[in-house]
Amino acid sequence: MTNLRPKFTWPAPNASAEDVLRWGIGEFGEGLAICTSFQATGTVVLDMAACMTAGNVKVFSLDTGRLHAETYELIDKIRGRYGIAVELVAPDSAELTSMLTMHGPNLMYNSVSKRKLCCEIRKVRSLKRKLASLDAWVTGLRRNQSNARERIEKVAIDEEHGGIVKLAPLADWSAEQVFDYIARNDVPQHGLYARGYPSIGCAPCTRAIEPGEHPRAGRWWWEENGDGECGMHFSPRGDVRRDFDVLLDEVLPLRRPYLVK
Numbered sequence: 001m002t003n004l005r006p007k008f009t010w011p012a013p014n015a016s017a018e019d020v021l022r023w024g025i026g027e028f029g030e031g032l033a034i035c036t037s038f039q040a041t042g043t044v045v046l047d048m049a050a051c052m053t054a055g056n057v058k059v060f061s062l063d064t065g066r067l068h069a070e071t072y073e074l075i076d077k078i079r080g081r082y083g084i085a086v087e088l089v090a091p092d093s094a095e096l097t098s099m100l101t102m103h104g105p106n107l108m109y110n111s112v113s114k115r116k117l118c119c120e121i122r123k124v125r126s127l128k129r130k131l132a133s134l135d136a137w138v139t140g141l142r143r144n145q146s147n148a149r150e151r152i153e154k155v156a157i158d159e160e161h162g163g164i165v166k167l168a169p170l171a172d173w174s175a176e177q178v179f180d181y182i183a184r185n186d187v188p189q190h191g192l193y194a195r196g197y198p199s200i201g202c203a204p205c206t207r208a209i210e211p212g213e214h215p216r217a218g219r220w221w222w223e224e225n226g227d228g229e230c231g232m233h234f235s236p237r238g239d240v241r242r243d244f245d246v247l248l249d250e251v252l253p254l255r256r257p258y259l260v261k
């Protein structure tokens with residue numbers, strides 16, 4: 001990764017999603033990758049980028065090992081439609097084994113801290129390892145997805161991940177804009193949307209919602225004091241706090257020298 005402390009001209013705050021994405025691809029080239037869990041917003045970003053580059057864009061996804069079967073089906077559809085070799089980034093096997101041995105496979109239901117520990121091992125640390133090889137990453141985050149996301153910027157320095165650039169081209173899009181784009185461009189969609197899942201993550205932690213519920217109500221629905229986030233999109237202002245450091249130390253006793261900074 002090169003030192004990218006802003007030497008470039010940033011796009012205007014009100015630049016369109018396409019312009020933000022085009023700017024990122026032009027500025028960072030091979031150093032940029034799209035991170036997606038293949039929800040609607042991620043597939044829109046992926047479709048835009050694939051059209052701009054004729055499929056010559058890097059795409060990766062965090063394969064937690066607990067994804068829905070429908071997610072893997074969609075990955076195959078995406079690969080076929082765009083000719084993109086989606087990179088699936090797996091958790092560190094030693095860390096995963098240690099966590100599962102200490103806390104069991106369904107630790108997420110035992111406490112918010114253990115759920116976040118699972119997210120840390122299966123998602124956050126995998127993401128950190130992957131981002132250490134990049135100059136910029138692109139997400140499908142939108143401001144009105146949750147309170148914790150309402151201050152997302154379209155382009156920002158990601159201090160949590162080594163000061164690389166983080167793009168959220170759809171930050172100011174509504175859900176209606178997302179699904180309108182999908183319909184107009186016939187973008188492949190996740191099979192669980194038709195079964196009432198508005199937000200799709202790991203199988204044990206996502207459910208369908210009832211009419212009138214908030215779209216993220218199907219994520220970690222059993223938690224009373226959770227913040228509804230996994231920690232991947234940590235805010236420097238402290239919107240999403242990490243409160244499981246003791247548990248992490250227990251799971252990684254022999255690996256402390258190798259902790260991802």
Ligand code: SF4
Pocket residue numbers: 064066108115116118119120122123201202203204205230
């Ligand atoms: S969403 Fe659930 S299964 Fe997936 S990493 Fe987080 S706690 Fe673990």
